[in-house]
Amino acid sequence: MASGAQAGSGAIGLEQLIALNDEMAALVRAGIPLERGLAALGGQLPGKPGKLAELLASRMSQGESLQQILAAEDHRFPPVWRAVVGAGLRSGNLASALESLSETARRVADLRRLVAAGLVYPLIVVVVAYLVFLFLILVPAPLALRAHIDFTGASDPLLLGLTWLGRTAMFWAIPLPVVVAVLVGAWWRRSAHAVWSRQEGRKRPRSERWFGRTASIRQTLRNGRMATFAEIMALLANQRVPLDQALVLAAEASGDRRLAGASRETAERLQRGESLAHRDDLPAAFPPLLGWLLMTAAHQRDLSGALMRTAAVYRQRAARSAAWTAIYLPISVTLAVGGTATLACGLVAFLPFARMLYHLTWPIG
Numbered sequence: 001m002a003s004g005a006q007a008g009s010g011a012i013g014l015e016q017l018i019a020l021n022d023e024m025a026a027l028v029r030a031g032i033p034l035e036r037g038l039a040a041l042g043g044q045l046p047g048k049p050g051k052l053a054e055l056l057a058s059r060m061s062q063g064e065s066l067q068q069i070l071a072a073e074d075h076r077f078p079p080v081w082r083a084v085v086g087a088g089l090r091s092g093n094l095a096s097a098l099e100s101l102s103e104t105a106r107r108v109a110d111l112r113r114l115v116a117a118g119l120v121y122p123l124i125v126v127v128v129a130y131l132v133f134l135f136l137i138l139v140p141a142p143l144a145l146r147a148h149i150d151f152t153g154a155s156d157p158l159l160l161g162l163t164w165l166g167r168t169a170m171f172w173a174i175p176l177p178v179v180v181a182v183l184v185g186a187w188w189r190r191s192a193h194a195v196w197s198r199q200e201g202r203k204r205p206r207s208e209r210w211f212g213r214t215a216s217i218r219q220t221l222r223n224g225r226m227a228t229f230a231e232i233m234a235l236l237a238n239q240r241v242p243l244d245q246a247l248v249l250a251a252e253a254s255g256d257r258r259l260a261g262a263s264r265e266t267a268e269r270l271q272r273g274e275s276l277a278h279r280d281d282l283p284a285a286f287p288p289l290l291g292w293l294l295m296t297a298a299h300q301r302d303l304s305g306a307l308m309r310t311a312a313v314y315r316q317r318a319a320r321s322a323a324w325t326a327i328y329l330p331i332s333v334t335l336a337v338g339g340t341a342t343l344a345c346g347l348v349a350f351l352p353f354a355r356m357l358y359h360l361t362w363p364i365g
Contacts, residue, residue: 015109017081020049021102028095035060052076083252084232090249091235097253100231103315104224111220111322112188118330122337129341134173136348137166144352152359159352217325222256223318226287227311229254234307243297244270258285266294289313 023045027037035057042054055076059069067089070082081101088097141162148156229250236246244267251263262283266276276282276295286294289310297303 016045016047016049017078018102018105018109019045020052021081021098021105023053025095025098025102028098034066080253080255083249083255084228087232087236087249087253090241091232091239093235093238096235097232100228100311101253104221104228104318107224107318107322108217108221111217111325114322114326115217115329116188118326119333122330122334125334125338126341129338129345130177132345133348134169136345137162138169140349141166141352144356148352148356148359151356154359156352156355156359158355162348162352220318220322220325223314223321225254225256225259226290227314227318229256229259230290230293230307230311230314234304234311237304237307243294244268247294262286 023041024034024038027034027041030037037057038053038060039057042050042057044050045053055073056066056069059073060066064072067086070077070085084097084101085094088094091097141159145156145159145163148154148159232250232253233246236249241249247263247267247270248260251260254260262285265283266286269276269281274281279288279291279295282291282294293303293306293310
C-alpha cells in the first residue's frame with residue numbers, strides 16, 4: 001500500500017471510523033446538508049474524525065463537491081472509505097454505502113473485543129509460566145548441577161544449558177517479552193486497520209485453510225468485504241449504472257485488492273463486448289456465488305434484489321465465523337500456549353532430577 005494511504009489509514013481508529021460513518025449516514029438520511037451537519041459534527045467528534053469532518057465542512061462550504069475534496073485530500077482519508085463514498089455518490093444512496101462499510105467494521109470491532117477478552121487467561125498463564133521458568137533456571141538449576149556432579153562425578157548437558165541460561169538471563173529476560181509484546185501489539189493494531197486498507201488476498205497453505213475457513217478474523221473480514229461488494233453493486237444496479245463501471249466501483253469499495261483486480265479485468269472484457277457464459281470466463285478471484293450472479297446478470301429481472309440477498313448470505317457467514325472464532329480461538333490458544341508453557345516448566349523442574357536419579361544407577365567404573 002502506498003505510504004500516503006497508509007498514513008491516512010493509520011491515523012484513524014476502527015471505532016472512530018464507525019462513528020464517522022454512522023454520523024454521516026444519519027445526516028444524509030435526515031436530509032441535512034452535509035456541510036452544515038459536518039460542521040456541527042466537527043466539534044462533537046473527538047480526535048481524527050472531528051478534524052476530518054471540519055475539513056470536509058470547510059471545503060464544501062467553499063463550493064467544492066465531496067468527490068473533489070476526497071480526490072485532492074487522498075492522503076488524509078482511508079482509501080477504501082474514499083471508494084465507498086465515491087460509489088455511494090454514484091449510486092445516489094450514500095447513506096446505504098456508508099452503513100455497509102460500518103456493518104463490516106462493527107463486526108470486526110466486536111470480534112476483536114471478544115477475542116481480546118478471551119485471550120486474557122492464556123496471557124496470565126504464559127506470564128506465570130515465564131516467571132516460574134526464570135526462577136527455575138536462576139535458583140534450582142545451579143543447585144541441581146552441583147548436586148549432580150557431587151553424586152555422579154560428572155556433569156549433565158541439560159543442567160549445564162539451564163545454568164548457562166540463568167547466568168545470561170540479565171541480557172534476555174526483560175528484552176524478550178518486550179519484543180514479543182511489541183510484535184503482538186503491532187499485529188493487533190494492523191488488524192484494526194484491515195477494514196479500510198486494501199489488502200492483497202493470499203492463497204494460504206492447506207494446513208491453514210480449514211481453520212481459516214471457519215474461524216479466523218481474516219475470514220470474517222473477507223465475508224464482510226464480499227457483502228459490501230454485493231450491497232454496493234445492488235445500489236449501483238438500482239441506478240442503472242453500466243455493469244462494467246459498477247463492478248470496478250463496488251470492488252474498490254470492498255477493499256479486497258484481488259477482487260478489485262479481477263473486476264477491472266472483467267470490466268475490460270465487458271467493454272470489448274465479450275460475454276460471460278461460463279465460470280472459466282471469470283477470474284478465479286470471484287467467489288462462486290458472485291460469479292454466478294455476474295454470468296446471469298443479463299437474465300436477472302431483479303439483479304439488485306438478488307445482490308442484496310447474496311450480501312445477506314455473506315453477512316450470515318461473517319456472523320458464523322465470528323461466533324466460531326470468539327468461542328473456540330481462546331480455548332485453542334489456552335490449550336496450545338498454556339499447555340506448552342506448563343509442559344516446558346514441568347520438564348525444566350523434573351527432568352534434571354530424573355536424569356540425576358538415572359545416572360545414579362550407572363555402575364561405578
